[in-house]
Amino acid sequence: MSALLQLSLSEVAKGLQAKEYKVEEVVSACLDRTVATEPKLNACISVLAEQALARARELDAAGPPCPAPSSGCGNAGSTPVVPVGEIAQSLWGVPIGLKDNISLKGSRQTCASRFMENFQPCYNAEVSDRLLAAGAVITAKHNLDEFAMGAGTENSAFGRTHNPWDLDRVPGGSSGGSAAAVAARQCYAALGSDTGGSIRQPAGFCGCVGLKPSYGRVSRYGVAAFGTSFDQVGPLTRTVEDCARLLAVIAGPDAKDATSARLDLFPDNLPGQDFVAQALIGASREPGELLKGLKIGLPVEFWESGVSAEVEAACRDILNKLEGFGAILLPVSLPHQKYALAAYQVMSTAEASTNLARFDGVRFGRRGIPSDSSAAFDDLQELYIASRSQGFGPEVQRRIVLGTYMLSSGCYETYYRKAAQVRRLLVQDFEKALGSAVAGASAASGTCDLLLAPTSAATACKQGALAGDPLMAYKMDLLTIGLNLVGLPGLALPVGLGRESKLPVSLQVMGRAFDEAAMLRLGAVIERLAPAVGEPGGVEAVCK
Amino acid sequence: MPISKESILRISRLARLDLEAGTKFGASENQVEAFVEQMQRIVGYIDILEEADTVGVEPLYSPLQLTAQSRPDVIVQEYTREEILRNAPEQADGFFVVPKVI
Numbered sequence: 001m002s003a004l005l006q007l008s009l010s011e012v013a014k015g016l017q018a019k020e021y022k023v024e025e026v027v028s029a030c031l032d033r034t035v036a037t038e039p040k041l042n043a044c045i046s047v048l049a050e051q052a053l054a055r056a057r058e059l060d061a062a063g064p065p066c067p068a069p070s071s072g073c074g075n076a077g078s079t080p081v082v083p084v085g086e087i088a089q090s091l092w093g094v095p096i097g098l099k100d101n102i103s104l105k106g107s108r109q110t111c112a113s114r115f116m117e118n119f120q121p122c123y124n125a126e127v128s129d130r131l132l133a134a135g136a137v138i139t140a141k142h143n144l145d146e147f148a149m150g151a152g153t154e155n156s157a158f159g160r161t162h163n164p165w166d167l168d169r170v171p172g173g174s175s176g177g178s179a180a181a182v183a184a185r186q187c188y189a190a191l192g193s194d195t196g197g198s199i200r201q202p203a204g205f206c207g208c209v210g211l212k213p214s215y216g217r218v219s220r221y222g223v224a225a226f227g228t229s230f231d232q233v234g235p236l237t238r239t240v241e242d243c244a245r246l247l248a249v250i251a252g253p254d255a256k257d258a259t260s261a262r263l264d265l266f267p268d269n270l271p272g273q274d275f276v277a278q279a280l281i282g283a284s285r286e287p288g289e290l291l292k293g294l295k296i297g298l299p300v301e302f303w304e305s306g307v308s309a310e311v312e313a314a315c316r317d318i319l320n321k322l323e324g325f326g327a328i329l330l331p332v333s334l335p336h337q338k339y340a341l342a343a344y345q346v347m348s349t350a351e352a353s354t355n356l357a358r359f360d361g362v363r364f365g366r367r368g369i370p371s372d373s374s375a376a377f378d379d380l381q382e383l384y385i386a387s388r389s390q391g392f393g394p395e396v397q398r399r400i401v402l403g404t405y406m407l408s409s410g411c412y413e414t415y416y417r418k419a420a421q422v423r424r425l426l427v428q429d430f431e432k433a434l435g436s437a438v439a440g441a442s443a444a445s446g447t448c449d450l451l452l453a454p455t456s457a458a459t460a461c462k463q464g465a466l467a468g469d470p471l472m473a474y475k476m477d478l479l480t481i482g483l484n485l486v487g488l489p490g491l492a493l494p495v496g497l498g499r500e501s502k503l504p505v506s507l508q509v510m511g512r513a514f515d516e517a518a519m520l521r522l523g524a525v526i527e528r529l530a531p532a533v534g535e536p537g538g539v540e541a542v543c544k
Numbered sequence: 545m546p547i548s549k550e551s552i553l554r555i556s557r558l559a560r561l562d563l564e565a566g567t568k569f570g571a572s573e574n575q576v577e578a579f580v581e582q583m584q585r586i587v588g589y590i591d592i593l594e595e596a597d598t599v600g601v602e603p604l605y606s607p608l609q610l611t612a613q614s615r616p617d618v619i620v621q622e623y624t625r626e627e628i629l630r631n632a633p634e635q636a637d638g639f640f641v642v643p644k645v646i
Contacts, residue, residue: 122627215607229606255615259606262613342590347605353559360560362640364631377643384560397561398579401552402586404559418593420603425596427604470582471589487607 001185002029009094009188009242016093017064023093023137027056030095030139034186037539040167043181045100045158046107046141052095055137065089065135090245092135097190099178100141101148101224102233104128107138111224112146112156115365115391125222126257127191127233127250134249139187143177146393147356148198148226150174151476152466155395160463163205164536165503169460172202178236179206184539189237189246193223195230196344197455197480200492203236204455204506207494207533209243209523210236212480214513215487216261218247219254225355227348228259230484240493240523244279247516251275263514278517282524290525292326297433297448301337302479308458310498314505315454318495321529330448334429337482339422344481345474346406346419353403356396361387398470427486434512450522453479455492455506483510491519496531504533547587549580 004012004026015021031049038044065088098104101111103121105128110116124132131138145155153161153176161176163169164184171180175192179202182190192199194212203210211234218233225231235246251273254260263273282290298319303312323329361367361383368386370377377383392400406415435447456479466473483490491509498505507526511519556563563576625638634641 119631122623122630229608253613255613258613258615259608260613261608336596339593339596342593345586345590346593357560361633362642363628365633367633380642380645381560383643385557385562388560389562392561394575394579397556397563398582398586400559400561401556401563402583405547405552405555405583405587408555408558415590415593417603418596418598420605421598421601422593422596423607424601424604425598427607468578468582471585474586485607 001033004029005033005185007188008239009091009237010239010245012188013091013094013245019064023056023059024053026093027052027095027137027139030185030187033184034140034181037164037184037186040162040539041164041180041184042159042161043143043171043177043184043186044097044140045110045112045143045177048107048139048141051106052137052139056093059093059135059137065092088133089135091131091249094136094189095139095187096131096136096246097140097142097178097181097187098128098138099144099148099175099190099192101144101193102128102191103222104138104141107141109141109224110158111148112144112158113392113396114157115359115387117157117366119364121222123222126219126254128222130250131191140181142175142181142190142192145174145176146396147224147352148174148193148195149352149395149399151197151201151473152461152463153177153180153202154463154466155393157393162463162538163460164539165207165460166538168462169503170205170463170465172205172456172460174198174202175210175236176202176205179203179208179210182206182208182236182238183536185535189235189242191233191246191250192236193226193231193233194480194484195227195348196484197477199234199236200455200480200490200506200508201477203492204494204504205460207504207536208236208238209240209494210234210492211243211247211516212483212490213247213251213516214261214489215484216259217489217514217516218250219257219260221254221256227351227484228355229351230344230348240520240527241276241279241283243491243523244275244520247520248275261514273517275517275520278521279524282521283528287325287525287529290521291322294327294450294522295330295448296322296327297330297332297451299334299337299433299451299453300331301334302453305478306457307454308498310500311454311456311458311505314496314498315452315507318507318526318530319452322526332433332448332451334426334433334482336422336425336429340426340482340485341474341478343419343422343426344477344485345402346415347423347485349399349403350406350416351403353400353407356392356400359388359391360384361391366391395470423485426482430482430486430488450518451510453508453510455479455508459498459501459503459505479508488513489516489519491516491523493523493526494530494533495526497533547584552580552583
């Protein structure tokens with residue numbers, strides 16, 4: 001494996017800016033690594049080799065951006081096209097992957113569904129535009145559970161993805177392709193989507209850093225909708241600093257997404273936006289200076305939810321270290337957490353059934369064939385039914401039917417409205433624990449600055465372990481769905497390997513709304529205190 | 545609230561899905577039975593919501609507590625007809641083609 005691939009995103013970006021190596025070298029190293037590992041991992045649905053190399057050559061020809069327009073450019077005589085700021089070109093030349101439910105012009109967007117296997121979007125998702133504007137090179141579209149519905153990347157029309165730590169295990173899901181690719185060094189980072197844990201849980205299973213931003217922090221424009229009031233796009237990376245750099249690029253309001261938050265309208269409550277600076281502070285200052293007096297809440301409902309002994313032990317090691325440096329650990333209670341999974345199932349499937357109504361086989365996607373294949377469809381209804389029944393996999397059909405049921409007359413009050421009430425109660429639980437769920441508001445005494453809990457109760461399970469038991473599969477998200485219901489941010493961090501399984505264990509930092517900066521600062525401290533997970537062994541054993 | 549196989553099949557039709565038609569494309573009758581049984585277990589689990597005391601609680605349908613934004617109501621042409629039709633499974637003369645409706 002090329003030494004370039006051992007670098008973090010932040011390191012390789014720095015080297016590229018300093019012209020220590022060409023973009024083409026870095027992109028080629030990633031593509032070679034992808035070719036070598038894909039037969040074992042199946043992390044990608046589309047590898048964008050040609051486009052990525054063409055863009056790499058363009059970037060090399062133009063030369064790296066200047067730090068400031070006045071300081072003179074590498075291209076003698078030419079005028080800098082745009083004044084480049086810190087963020088403007090922070091990903092210049094860096095290979096990054098996208099989960100295949102995020103649209104990128106010029107490549108198909110399958111959502112891992114047979115229905116969409118040939119769909120070619122005619123526009124970029126807002127996050128794709130922002131990555132490209134920051135100079136990134138998109139190298140692959142990553143595998144996922146069909147329409148992001150699943151916890152193991154086993155529900156894909158393009159085959160399952162394997163965990164690079166142990167090829168017989170799941171990488172988590174639904175952003176399992178992205179997590180596996182980042183862990184196996186196919187790319188330096190990826191963007192995934194998180195509706196109930198789909199960034200954090202696979203990041204945890206693969207030993208990556210994964211961030212679900214606050215609801216409204218990142219535009220959802222151009223991302224195939226699953227649960228509209230739950231979905232957020234976020235980074236999967238190998239370090240906290242990398243995660244901060246990627247968030248800095250994709251965060252911010254977008255007029256094309258009415259739910260993207262206009263934080264500028266609330267200047268009094270505006271929390272720090274300096275993600276990278278805070279991550280660097282966390283990585284460099286004395287831990288004692290940062291941790292002394294920091295109030296960290298431990299939600300008992302999370303810690304007492306059947307967490308495995310090895311996950312508990314690895315997480316407790318970190319808690320002890322944090323306490324040793326002066327952090328104050330406080331048990332807190334989120335009493336409505338016990339209803340969270342049920343409320344999530346009701347509301348997310350209801351939203352999914354509505355969102356997936358547009359897949360009808362008329363305007364795009366795969367049209368079904370009549371049951372008597374020699375005849376034509378009798379009417380439009382039959383076309384809809386055939387297209388949907390043949391195009392969607394079993395898990396997607398299950399969630400559509402469940403969601404339609406939840407919204408049907410007679411069930412709406414019993415389930416949907418009830419779940420929405422529980423959702424508010426859970427928000428109140430988090431507000432009580434965090435003083436205020438809104439960042440910047442003064443916290444009452446006795447409440448916490450941040451919360452910590454395991455990301456998942458156990459390390460990655462064997463493939464097929466959840467087959468035929470969807471309820472068990474849904475429970476994989478038990479510790480992550482709460483934040484999606486309440487819209488708060490969560491950061492999953494590797495904290496070493498489980499002593500029995502030798503697989504990555506992940507700790508989740510939870511914070512106030514739009515206070516990702518504080519989470520990244522603590523995350524960077526934890527990253528220093530935790531044993532490094534190293535490189536995944538499973539894929540190394542077979543892909544020297 | 546228990547849910548019967550009949551209601552699951554009826555609801556599926558409302559969602560424009562035909563679980564039984566799937567049998568013509570490789571699914572077996574057993575798979576329909578398994579689907580029904582799984583749905584019943586999931587709904588059974590969701591019934592835990594009944595326990596929650598929600599009297600007087602205002603439902604929360606979206607976590608966005610900061611005002612959502614609106615944009616100026618102006619018409620912009622972002623895509624051409626050709627671009628939009630490119631993904632259509634069947635098209636003719638600039639239109640989507642569907643089976644006879646009336």
